[in-house]
Amino acid sequence: MHFVEALSTNICEVSIIKLQDIVAYQIYPRSFQDSNGDGIGDIPGITRRLDYLKELGINLLWITPMYRSPGCDNGYDISDYYAIDPVFGTMNDFDRLVSQAKARGIGIMMDMVLNHTSSQHHWFQEALKGKDNPYHDYYIWKTAPKGQLPNNWQSKFGGSVWEYVPDLDEYYLHLYGRAMPDLNWENPKVRTALFQVMRFWADKGIAGFRLDVINNLSKDQRFPNDTFATPQDDGRNFYTDGPRIHEFLREINREVLAPYGLISVGELSSTTIENTNLYTNPARQELSMGFTFHHMKVDYPNGQKWALGMNDLPTLKRIISNWQVGTMNGGGHLALFWTNHDQPRALARFMNDDVYRDQSAQALAIIEFGLRGVPFVYQGEEIAMKDAYFTSIDRYQDAESRNAYAGLLQDGKSAAEALAILQQKSRENARLPMQWDDTANHGFSSHTPWLIPEHDDQHTVARASACPASTLAFYQELIHLRHSNDTLKSGRFELLDPADGEVFAYRRESDSEILLVVANFTQQVLSRRLPKGTYHTIIANYKKTSLTGDVLTLQPYEALILRTSK
Numbered sequence: 001m002h003f004v005e006a007l008s009t010n011i012c013e014v015s016i017i018k019l020q021d022i023v024a025y026q027i028y029p030r031s032f033q034d035s036n037g038d039g040i041g042d043i044p045g046i047t048r049r050l051d052y053l054k055e056l057g058i059n060l061l062w063i064t065p066m067y068r069s070p071g072c073d074n075g076y077d078i079s080d081y082y083a084i085d086p087v088f089g090t091m092n093d094f095d096r097l098v099s100q101a102k103a104r105g106i107g108i109m110m111d112m113v114l115n116h117t118s119s120q121h122h123w124f125q126e127a128l129k130g131k132d133n134p135y136h137d138y139y140i141w142k143t144a145p146k147g148q149l150p151n152n153w154q155s156k157f158g159g160s161v162w163e164y165v166p167d168l169d170e171y172y173l174h175l176y177g178r179a180m181p182d183l184n185w186e187n188p189k190v191r192t193a194l195f196q197v198m199r200f201w202a203d204k205g206i207a208g209f210r211l212d213v214i215n216n217l218s219k220d221q222r223f224p225n226d227t228f229a230t231p232q233d234d235g236r237n238f239y240t241d242g243p244r245i246h247e248f249l250r251e252i253n254r255e256v257l258a259p260y261g262l263i264s265v266g267e268l269s270s271t272t273i274e275n276t277n278l279y280t281n282p283a284r285q286e287l288s289m290g291f292t293f294h295h296m297k298v299d300y301p302n303g304q305k306w307a308l309g310m311n312d313l314p315t316l317k318r319i320i321s322n323w324q325v326g327t328m329n330g331g332g333h334l335a336l337f338w339t340n341h342d343q344p345r346a347l348a349r350f351m352n353d354d355v356y357r358d359q360s361a362q363a364l365a366i367i368e369f370g371l372r373g374v375p376f377v378y379q380g381e382e383i384a385m386k387d388a389y390f391t392s393i394d395r396y397q398d399a400e401s402r403n404a405y406a407g408l409l410q411d412g413k414s415a416a417e418a419l420a421i422l423q424q425k426s427r428e429n430a431r432l433p434m435q436w437d438d439t440a441n442h443g444f445s446s447h448t449p450w451l452i453p454e455h456d457d458q459h460t461v462a463r464a465s466a467c468p469a470s471t472l473a474f475y476q477e478l479i480h481l482r483h484s485n486d487t488l489k490s491g492r493f494e495l496l497d498p499a500d501g502e503v504f505a506y507r508r509e510s511d512s513e514i515l516l517v518v519a520n521f522t523q524q525v526l527s528r529r530l531p532k533g534t535y536h537t538i539i540a541n542y543k544k545t546s547l548t549g550d551v552l553t554l555q556p557y558e559a560l561i562l563r564t565s566k
């Protein structure tokens, strides 16, 4: 039986789980739960916490890569697609995780990296042996006159995308780290080999794949220079949503996703609404849904990530609304999120992680879960975990953050200025170990964790579990509501008061009811007039709703969903 069917039979006795019925959770395995005392989270640790996840109410678990890897990019540099990295456990551990999760109605979604491998992968090691080697053409090679590069594209991790191999007098392309060479998707042998990899994992009964940087697979074969007119014109114009991408995705779907009935979520960086609809409209048979990132760039001044920036609420609302409406009308499907392992946590970024920490966490959750799409909770969001706020560059292990720091110093920033930018923008902020309880290392590990928190934080799962008003209890209630309300799952979306710079409010509508989702994004007490209707609260992060006539008074970071029938 296909996993999707098995999973849904378990949950609600229908034959195929619908996208709208999914609430997903993301695990960054290094930081979730260590079981063998080496300071690094692992698969048995995840299995141990399955009951916790079941109680939270989620039914899909995305786990970032656990394949064998030298770890230059924490697992996104795969050296063997067919092996579990010993740091995370064994293949038996993985099989047990899949079956234990399935027994609880939870599907496992593997993270699959099809754009690049590690330079340690035997395909690349063979490719280095010479132009006649059958694996040479598995990667993308170019030549250039002495002292020049094949083109001016910039790597996502800083510097050129081209790395010179003197023995071959050729450059290979790496959109990410230089230890992560890009695969040549023009070569049918590459595609066949990768489909075989995907089938191997599908045969294990997983529920689906999260497909890493999937819209970068097809490069413009002319490899032209980019203009650098804006920070975005850095080469990505020629590989984002590239010429053959839809053809490649339909092939993946036909060869692997459809035959196994797998759920798929594509990581779609710098894409457009039009392309997202093409990728995720079921009629096109490409992907089930997509992560898009435009709302994650509202605090990039002039498009620059590595600079201090402020959230601008009307801009954030406009972007979210455009994507909601655009995908609703185009039949596309979004994966919803505020944070992940590549983003600082949303709390400080959009709200307040200090005095109003729990109210803020709950308000963000209400806004996310109210939207049209599949909500993803990133580990720790459900206990309002904060950013790492490291005060020394030595604390950072992430290559992207360290490269950015070096670049900032080169551009003339002082060490203090560069650190302040990292504290706000580094993805390592969201990679601190989970805070389970008050024992050593917050119950994450008996050993010093691989990434050591600099500040002690009492927000733990154990404390939250003992408190009925905690953010954890709130998440459980919200997830339950999401599973039981059809308007949240599939109602129409409309943004209210786009220019309001303090309140985020929108409406979801079905044939039987209208829901108003409202959140105060400030620490002021605010009043807003509601549209016509008799409303009652179905969920809120404050005990009592203050509604007098049609005037709603909102406490700092108060958020709620109001219902009126039609």
Ligand code: NOJ
Pocket (backbone or CB within 6 Å): 073, 076, 113, 176, 212, 213, 267, 341, 342
């Ligand atoms: C996106 C992943 O989420 C990120 O962590 C990684 O660095 C890049 N892809 C490269 O694989």
